[in-house]
Amino acid sequence: MSSKPYIFRIASLILCVSLGLMLFRGIAALPVTEKVTGPASHYLARTAGETGARNVVGAILFDYRAFDTLGESTVIFTAVCGIAMLFSRRKFHRSSRGLSFIAKRGIGIMVPFLLMYASVIILFGHLSPGGGFQGGTIFATVTVLLCVVFGSSFESQYFPPRTKDILESGGALLFSGIGLIGLAAGTGFLSNIAAGFPAGTFGSFLSAGSVPILNVAVGMKVGAGLSTIFYSMIKMLDAGHDHREGGGIE
């Protein structure tokens, strides 16, 4: 090995350090403020009145900047579509038989509680920390657990890929549909209280207008999407496992 890579390493070190220094100087030059200013102060002061939601972060995500949320969940939709496309040529032969009896029983007891937990996180997204993204991830975790513990054919029997596709597209369409209601009401795409969604009593379960519905829509999209990603990948691993068995290892 010559000294050439060494020189490149030093050069890239210098480049990184100077870039970091520039970025640090940029932060260090900012004046330190103790007060919340700008839109942030507006959100803190007015969220309850303007959206009816108790969770300010949830209100920003699903009301003030709901269009960003639609975009973010669409990024997941795109990734799911692509991963399913890249792995679609592998044919699924036979899944593993899963783990031991004890693991299966244990998970069997836990699954209903996990489902309830996920539902609460989604449905109470406008009142307490949580929301569609977080709850959807827990839903996906349930399907992942089923896949690992019982084998992927069991999982695909209870949650067929077809159902997941419908849930995912349905969530996306529900979100867009809520947006179009606002557009039809003439108050702007994805508008909430202004479009006539009832604000309800502040702090109660039925409040904050369209925010809970959007939470459900994102939960459907994220849960079904992440689960599809995992299933597409493990399907391929299982197919490989099958191939090894055919080779006579077992």
Added chain:
Amino acid sequence: MTLVLAIMVPLLSAFLVPLFHLARKTLSVGLIGIMGLASISAALAAAHTGWYSPAVSLLGGWAPDIGIALVGDRLSSAFLLMTAIGSGAALACALEKFGGGPWRFYALFFLMLGSMNGILLTGDLFNLFVFYEIFSVAAYLMVAFSMSWQALEAGLKYLVLGTIGALFILLGTAFTFMATGVLNMALLAEALASIPRETLTAISACLVLGLTIKTGAFPVHFWLPDAHSSAQTAVSALLSGVLIKVSIYALMRVCYIFFLGTNGAVFLAITVIGSFSVLGGHLMALRQDDIKRLLAYSTVAQIGYILIGIGCASAAGAAAAVFHAFNHMLMKMGLFITAGNLSEEKGTREICGLTGLWKSHPLWVSAFAVLSASIVGIPPFNGFMSKWFIILSSAGAGTVIPALVIAAGTVISAAYYLRVLSAFISPDEGSSYDLPPYVPRKPRRRSVSFAIVGSFALLCLVLGVMPFSPIFREYFSSIGQTAVDVEAYVGLVTGR
């Protein structure tokens, strides 16, 4: 109202495609065609609104500082028209080639269409990043779509480089938000004037670097030739013709709004990057034997021309850059579709193997000749006109070196495009290379592709003559004035 439909109609189509697939195994070409037509007409409606009555659409009814605003003005309208034409042509080519089979491909296509319109219309810096993410993920996957190992490798390379670019854009956005507390671009134009110098430097470095990686300019171009050459023909045409232009728009909008009055060094940097792209792209293209890679490197060089136009920081430069972007869309899409079809016909992408095509496909070869004459910059065609305007505005901005670089680049590009053409025209025999025997493939219907290539070639001639009409010149200079008139943009959004 029409602004948000330009984003939502393609996105809704993308969400509906899986449901249609579940209902019926194969999608009909007509159904996808209808969705495509609806998406394109929504984009054209938004372009019409933006051109004749610049509009702001407040999403959710919230004021621009607390919510998200979509802004349509003449600059976004020009680019909306460009993406509508380009993606319509690519969709027609894809439908002709694949039929209704690969439904996930069409879902990705519509997602990309919606996110491109989102980038062109958004007036919010973080929303721009979100749409960039959808757009990039869809682009990586469309490159990898053909599933050959070259395509997968190119897609992975594009993924890594694109993610680095996105990281810098996000970092710049985060810095901007920390310094000012707002994300609306019009409000940022005012707020950025009063932040510390060091912070402004960090913000401009991050945003310009991130967007430059996404445009594929010279020092960070190396994802582009692989991605643009390994993809399917329709996707290559879309990538080179349309996607790059969306990144050009983002660079233009962000730099003009944020840095025109605050940080002039940004424009010097863009000019330098542009000059290097012109020389580097052309010199690399000269060395290629693969026709699609040659075209991809030529794209790097053409991006350089556009960047030089942007770097002039004047209305004339911006107008010339938009004109060249439009012309490049026509020329490069036509060239990619022609090259893709001819090389499929011959079963090779090596230039030396593409012989005797003048005899068998005279119409295709003449279209290629017109398009390449145009991209080199031979006078009656549009490429000459837009390059001429870029040289004029570059000289007008007091920088002569980029103008000289453009002239030098023209000579190099003439050399390599003539090499391709001479291969096309030379007779089939006498090739010194050992090529696999030529097997005539099952003839495929390609009338739609040829109609697109032919009309693009005609448009090249028309747009080469149009600048002589004063009305046309006025239209184009109004795009440039909209681009650099930051005060008008701020006034439009804030309503002052």
